Amino acid sequence: MGEKRIRVLIAKPGLDGHDKGAKVVVHALKEAGMEVLYTGLHKTIDEIVNTALEEDVDVIGLSIYSGVHLPLSKKLIARLKEKKLIDILVLVGGNIPQGDVKILKDYGVTEVFPVGAKLDEIIEFIKKRVGERNEKI
Amino acid sequence: MKKSDKPEEIKEIILESGIKVKPVYGPEDTKDLSYDKDIGQPGEYPFTRGIHPLMYRKRPWTMRQYSGFGTAKETNERFKWLLDQGQTALNVAFDLPTQLGLDSDDPFAEEEVGRVGMAIDTLEDLEEAFADIPIDKISTSLTINPVASVMLAMYLVMAEKQGIPWDDVRGTIQNDILKEYIGRGTWIFPVGPSIRLIGDMVEFCSKNVPKFNPFSVCGYHIRESGATPVQEMAYAFEIAISYIQEVLKRGLNIDDFAGRIAFNFDIYGNLWEQVAKFRAGRRLWAKIIKERFGAKNPRSMTLRMIAGGGGGGLTIQQPENNIVRGAYYALISALSGTQTMALCSYDEAYTIPSKKAALISLRTMQILADEMGLRDTVDPLAGSYYIEWLTDEMEKKIAECMKKVEEMGGMIKAVESGYIQGEVSRQAYIQEKKIQSGETTKIGVNKYTMEEEKAEVEIHQFNPKVAEEQKRKLIEIKTQRNENEVKDALHGLKKAAQTDENVMPHILKAVKSYVTLGEITKVFKEVFGEFKEPIGL
Numbered sequence: 001m002g003e004k005r006i007r008v009l010i011a012k013p014g015l016d017g018h019d020k021g022a023k024v025v026v027h028a029l030k031e032a033g034m035e036v037l038y039t040g041l042h043k044t045i046d047e048i049v050n051t052a053l054e055e056d057v058d059v060i061g062l063s064i065y066s067g068v069h070l071p072l073s074k075k076l077i078a079r080l081k082e083k084k085l086i087d088i089l090v091l092v093g094g095n096i097p098q099g100d101v102k103i104l105k106d107y108g109v110t111e112v113f114p115v116g117a118k119l120d121e122i123i124e125f126i127k128k129r130v131g132e133r134n135e136k137i
Numbered sequence: 138m139k140k141s142d143k144p145e146e147i148k149e150i151i152l153e154s155g156i157k158v159k160p161v162y163g164p165e166d167t168k169d170l171s172y173d174k175d176i177g178q179p180g181e182y183p184f185t186r187g188i189h190p191l192m193y194r195k196r197p198w199t200m201r202q203y204s205g206f207g208t209a210k211e212t213n214e215r216f217k218w219l220l221d222q223g224q225t226a227l228n229v230a231f232d233l234p235t236q237l238g239l240d241s242d243d244p245f246a247e248e249e250v251g252r253v254g255m256a257i258d259t260l261e262d263l264e265e266a267f268a269d270i271p272i273d274k275i276s277t278s279l280t281i282n283p284v285a286s287v288m289l290a291m292y293l294v295m296a297e298k299q300g301i302p303w304d305d306v307r308g309t310i311q312n313d314i315l316k317e318y319i320g321r322g323t324w325i326f327p328v329g330p331s332i333r334l335i336g337d338m339v340e341f342c343s344k345n346v347p348k349f350n351p352f353s354v355c356g357y358h359i360r361e362s363g364a365t366p367v368q369e370m371a372y373a374f375e376i377a378i379s380y381i382q383e384v385l386k387r388g389l390n391i392d393d394f395a396g397r398i399a400f401n402f403d404i405y406g407n408l409w410e411q412v413a414k415f416r417a418g419r420r421l422w423a424k425i426i427k428e429r430f431g432a433k434n435p436r437s438m439t440l441r442m443i444a445g446g447g448g449g450g451l452t453i454q455q456p457e458n459n460i461v462r463g464a465y466y467a468l469i470s471a472l473s474g475t476q477t478m479a480l481c482s483y484d485e486a487y488t489i490p491s492k493k494a495a496l497i498s499l500r501t502m503q504i505l506a507d508e509m510g511l512r513d514t515v516d517p518l519a520g521s522y523y524i525e526w527l528t529d530e531m532e533k534k535i536a537e538c539m540k541k542v543e544e545m546g547g548m549i550k551a552v553e554s555g556y557i558q559g560e561v562s563r564q565a566y567i568q569e570k571k572i573q574s575g576e577t578t579k580i581g582v583n584k585y586t587m588e589e590e591k592a593e594v595e596i597h598q599f600n601p602k603v604a605e606e607q608k609r610k611l612i613e614i615k616t617q618r619n620e621n622e623v624k625d626a627l628h629g630l631k632k633a634a635q636t637d638e639n640v641m642p643h644i645l646k647a648v649k650s651y652v653t654l655g656e657i658t659k660v661f662k663e664v665f666g667e668f669k670e671p672i673g674l
Contacts, residue, residue, distance in 0.1 A: 015233035015249050017322015020362045023562035024569045026674055040670040041322045042237075044245070066233060067599060068248045097487065097596055115486060116453045116582070119573055 006130050007057040011039040011048045013064065013072045021093060021115065022063035028119040034126070045072060049079045052088060058130045064094040070103060077108040087137075089129055093117065152410045153568075154367040156530050162522035170525055175420070179515040181435075183423040185416050185528065186516035187474040188439035193512035198470070199477040200502045201278060201443065202495055205230035205255040207603050209265035212255040216270060218492070224499055228278040228479060229266070230254030230489075231288075236323040238284040238658030241607030251603030253489060254280075258607060258655070259614050260648050263291045264298070273301045277308040278353070278443070283325040285312035285352075286334050287657050290644040293346065309350040309399050309443075312338060315376040316355045318552045318668070319561055320362030325658065328553055330665035334640065336383040341641040343394045352380060353399040353443070360403035361449045363565025366414045367531065371538035372557060373400060374422060375548040381430065391430040395437035402442055404466045404473075405450025409527055412518060415444065415473035417531035444470045445479035451486050455581035456594050459483035464501050471511045472518055478502050488597040558673025614651050622650040627660055634664040 010026050012019055019041060029036045037055055039048060052060050060080075064072060073092055080088060089110040096104070096114040104112050110129065113122050150158040159166075170176065177183055180190030189195065202224060205212045216227055231254040234246035240258045241250045250256050257263055267277075272295070281288045289310050296306045314331040317324045324331070335352055342351040356364075356373035364372065377398060384394055402418075404411050423438040432438055446466025451459040460483045470478045480501060482494035490498070505511055518524045545551045552558070571577040578584050626647035633643045647657055 012322075015237055015239075015245070015323075017233075017317070017320075017324075019322055020320065020562070020565050023674060024363075024566050027562065027566035028570075038672055038674065040672055066249065067252050071248045095487070099596075114453070119569070 006034045006059065006126060007055065008034050008036045008059040008061060008126065009039065009048070009052050009055060009057040010036060010061045010063065011043055011051075012041045013043055013045055013048060013062055013076070014066065014068055015042060016064055016066035016068070017041055018065040018094075019063070021065070022061075025061060025063070025093065025119070025122065028123065029126070032123040032127075045075045045079055048076065049083060049085070052080075053083060053085065057088065058133075059089045059091060059126055061091045061093060064092065064096075067095070069094060069096055070100060070107075073104055073109055074107050081108075087133060089126070089133070091122070091126075093122075152407055153365045154410060154414075154531065154534055155365070156410075156527070156534065158527075162526055164522065166522050166526040167529075170529060175529070176519065176525070182427065182438060183420040184439055185420045186519050188419065188441060188476070190515075192474060192515040193471070193506070194515065197506040197512055198475055198502070199226050199276070199443075200224050200499060200506075201226040201228045201477050201479050202482075202490075202498055203228045203230050203280065203479055204490070204495065205266075206232075206253070206489055206597065207251040207255060207600050208606055209255055209257065209262040211600075212266045213268055213270070215492075216266070219495065219499070220270070220275065222496060222499055223503060226276045226278065226477070227270075229280060231279075231281055232256045233323070235654060236281055236284070238287070238325055238654055238661075240611060240653050240655030241604055242611055243655060247604075250607055252599055256603060256607045257288070257291070258611055258653050259651050260291050260294055261610065261614060261651065262607075263288075264295050267295060272296060272299065273305045273307075279308065279310045282311055282314050282317045282321075282323050283331060284654060284658055285310050286338055286640060286644055287648065287654050289338060289342075289349075289351075290641065290648045294645060294649050303346045304348070306346055307348045309353050310338075311355065311401070312352040313355050313376065313401075315379060315548055315552055316358050316373075318670075319372065319557050320358040321355075324668050324670075326661060326665040327668045328549055330661070331668075332379065332383050332549065333637075334661075335380055336387060337639045337641055339380070339384045339394050339397075340387055340389065341639060342397070343389060347397075350397050350399040350441075351394075353401050354380070355401040357401045357403040357445075357447060359561060361447055363561045363563075363568060365564060366406065366410055367534040367538050368560065368564065369403060370414055370418045370421075370531075371535045371542065372548070373402070374418075374425065374535070375539055375542045375551075378425070379548045385430075391426065391432045392434040392437050395426055395430070395432055396434060396439070398441070400440060400442040402444045402475075403447040403449065404444055404469050405447045405462070408465070408469050409523065410531070411469045412473050413524060413527035413531045414535075415442075415475070416516075416524070416528040417535060419474070420528070421532050421535055441476055443477035443479060444473055444475035445477075446470070446481050448481040448485045451481055451483070452579060452581050453486040455587065456483055456486065458581050459486070460497055460501075463498060464505070467501050467505050468511070471505055474516060484594045487594045491595050491597060493595070553671065555671030555673030558671065562674055611653065614653075618651040623647075623652050623656075626650050626652055627656060630657065631660050631664060634661060 179187040356369035360369035422440040480498040482490035630643040
């Protein structure tokens with residue numbers, strides 16, 4: 001255990017072009033020793049799921065600032081279930097109102113890191129949860 | 138000597154732009170600067186002190202809050218309300234599908250219709266948004282980029298239908314595609330054809346719509362994406378140079394259009410650094426246009442700008458502090474000699490501005506203009522040892538940063554390769570780490586934080602019926618319009634796009650026949666293809 005590096009896909013679904021937050025997280029996770037892929041802008045949920053499958057990632061991080069986090073996250077979770085990719089942790093970041101955090105978790109999102117979240121918290125969370133998951137497998 | 142008086146005890150101050158600040162400045166620091174050559178009277182070359190001789194003494198800055206959401210009708214109501222409150226110009230926000238050339242019934246537009254701005258599919262929507270607004274008296278800013286040519290055509294046809302001659306149409310269209318590849322992200326076509334469209338618009342406007350600014354180069358979004366103030370200015374100038382070169386290739390003279398170049402800059406961070414950035418920017422831009430491009434008309438050399446309080450400085454924690462930040466940003470903007478001002482509202486980190494938040498921003502600018510004496514005298518910070526020294530340092534740094542881009546072959550190459558995107562995202566990461574470690578202070582974030590205060594911010598409620606309404610209108614228009622005219626217009630447009638014929642007359646013809654934004658964009662996609670994003674990290 002521990003030799004395999006954690007693989008993360010940071011994704012920008014939909015039409016939103018705000019990628020500063022996503023790129024900052026990419027830099028932070030890389031510096032923390034993870035292998036990080038970044039999709040670039042304007043991706044469909046299907047494109048994101050296919051990349052996650054091909055690249056065999058442990059984590060998908062969606063970054064959304066345009067207010068469409070609820071429908072897009074719901075769609076992502078549904079597609080992952082269809083493809084039986086239930087082991088992948090799904091994190092959502094961006095401009096997420098407090099009241100929507102619970103709704104996202106009810107959909108099956110593992111954790112939400114809205115604007116203002118600490119980079120260290122994100123890193124620790126991923127390490128802990130991927131570690132726990134790997135022990136189970 | 139007390140221990141604390143020792144010079145080595147004084148904390149080193151280094152600005153975001155990498156300039157070291159001394160505790161005290163004096164005549165020694167500015168002895169090499171000549172008033173006539175380097176500073177000059179306001180309204181005179183090199184325009185360090187401002188682009189007009191009397192600046193705000195003659196006319197206050199224009200106040201133009203960014204607004205728009207939902208349907209054109211809802212936006213029209215907000216526009217009228219803002220004008221009733223004393224706002225003096227409009228700045229239109231479009232939804233993301235519109236900004237990306239997708240009609241409201243496009244599957245990829247799902248969930249996004251009317252969300253972050255208003256939805257425009259055809260001329261009819263734009264006419265509804267501007268119903269009963271005198272567009273010959275109100276100058277409008279249209280915040281749209283890859284499909285700016287279509288929105289400009291709609292705006293001009295609307296003017297024509299209202300009986301307003303194009304000579305009297307005033308306003309600005311953002312139309313700055315290069316910065317979209319760096320930050321903000323509403324791009325569609327590859328770089329080359331995108332720049333060609335900008336050239337077509339500048340050429341068309343210089344001949345037909347003389348009071349309209351056909352592009353506004355946005356350092357703003359580059360800074361919001363993480364750039365330092367120096368990078369913001371340097372990259373904006375390099376972008377503007379790329380557009381100028383495109384237009385000059387068409388045989389226009391620099392003085393035919395340089396007086397219509399507009400800029401959009403960001404304000405947050407260190408007050409003095411921002412003021413010096415603008416003063417340095419005016420001086421450097423004047424030199425570039427005069428010395429490098431050989432302009433003769435002084436107006437061509439002026440850096441005309443909107444400079445406003447940026448969202449990047451606002452915090453999600455203790456949101457009401459953002460009202461205070463906005464007021465300081467407006468003060469900086471006024472001290473910097475901007476032509477137009479806009480402020481991000483205090484709820485900007487959460488939502489699109491509520492009426493209350495938008496009004497506070499507008500009142501902030503009005504209080505500053507009417508109560509504080511900021512209009513009494515031009516460039517009141519001129520002659521300050523520190524400000525003049527810092528202005529000079531900023532100018533040198535901006536010029537150095539521009540040189541790096543030019544050594545790479547210019548902005549187009551630097552963007553296509555992802556170099557600029559990488560520089561900006563690295564800077565964003567550095568800045569974020571400094572905030573998270575407390576090295577850069579942010580009140581409410583890493584100092585004077587409070588236990589989980591419940592933010593009392595009213596979230597703008599998205600209306601899901603907007604998409605249905607837009608789809609209904611699209612069906613209605615498509616059944617009513619003359620399909621032969623539509624086919625004819627699209628055919629002509631495609632032929633023009635395939636050659637180097639100016640596309641503007643063809644787009645005008647198309648929008649007049651109620652061809653949709655999505656239909657026009659589709660033609661361009663067929664001819665031009667789509668941009669492949671380099672992953673600049």
